[in-house]
Amino acid sequence: MSYKCLRCQKSFTARQALCEDWRDPEKSVGCPHCGLFQKQDLRPNLQQSILIGVMSGGIATPAVFLIGRGFSSADTLLLFYGVVILISCAAALMLSVRN
Numbered sequence: 481m482s483y484k485c486l487r488c489q490k491s492f493t494a495r496q497a498l499c500e501d502w503r504d505p506e507k508s509v510g511c512p513h514c515g516l517f518q519k520q521d522l523r524p525n526l527q528q529s530i531l532i533g534v535m536s537g538g539i540a541t542p543a544v545f546l547i548g549r550g551f552s553s554a555d556t557l558l559l560f561y562g563v564v565i566l567i568s569c570a571a572a573l574m575l576s577v578r579n
């Protein structure tokens with residue numbers, strides 16, 4: 481995760497950032513270039529959440545459908561595909577949320 485300083489416009493990573501008090505969100509992220517502390521925005525931006533929503537909906541729905549078809553026709557291959565798609569979808573979601 482990287483930040484961009486509001487004053488000098490230089491970017492820096494969380495590891496490079498100055499930290500005065502990690503419990504205070506207004507003092508936990510400081511610019512290492514000019515020393516300006518800026519409020520940390522913990523929420524993912526809206527565009528990213530919409531993208532994640534569309535992605536998970538578009539992938540999870542056919543996967544659930546595959547599992548349903550696998551159960552009703554006793555086709556273990558369909559069942560397997562559905563489970564694999566759901567697991568990889570969940571893993572991708574977890575990774576994108578952590579970043």
Ligand SMILES: [Zn+2]
Pocket residue numbers: 485486487488489490511512513514515516
């Ligand atoms: Zn700065």
